[in-house]
Amino acid sequence: MAEKTSHAVDEAGMLRVQLTAAEEKAAELATKLIEMEGLEDNLAGQNSMLAAVEENLATAEARIEELQVVASQAEGSQPVQEEMVVEELRAALTATQAEKSQLDGNCRHLREKVGNLNGQIEQLQAELESMQADTLEFHSIVEEMEAQLRSAESR
Secondary structure, X not given: OHHHHHHHHHHHHXXXXXXXXXXXXXXXXXXHHHHHXXXXXXHHHHHHHHHHHHHHHHHHHHHHHHHHHHHHHHOOOOHHHHHHHHHHHHHHXXXXXXXXXXXXXXXXXXXXXHHHHHHHHHHXXXXXXXXXXXXXXXXXXXXXXXXHHHHHHHO
């Protein structure tokens, strides 16, 4: 009888340890989910900025082409001024392309981080599910032992 009681106490202690570990994993999972939501928001913002930069880039490229046509048609009337405008637009285009490249890199990095977090979250969820299954098993063992203990006490 004392042995069964001791065993039940040991099982209850193991159950408490499992519950504590499961609670810690759940808290870690919640933290990772919050972090991932922040990264997804950041990624959406970066994608929005990237779209705007791409639009500016297309506009700048079209404007350069227009000015080059005008410059070739105007030959001699204002070539120096138009060439300066074309050069300014080329410089703006180069800066915009560099900005786009930077944003592409940022988006790639954020997507990678989101992917890594998704993997960590999946792993934590699997661990949590395993712990929950263990907890249920321990609960049933403890209940069975308590029933045996009551049965033995009533005899």
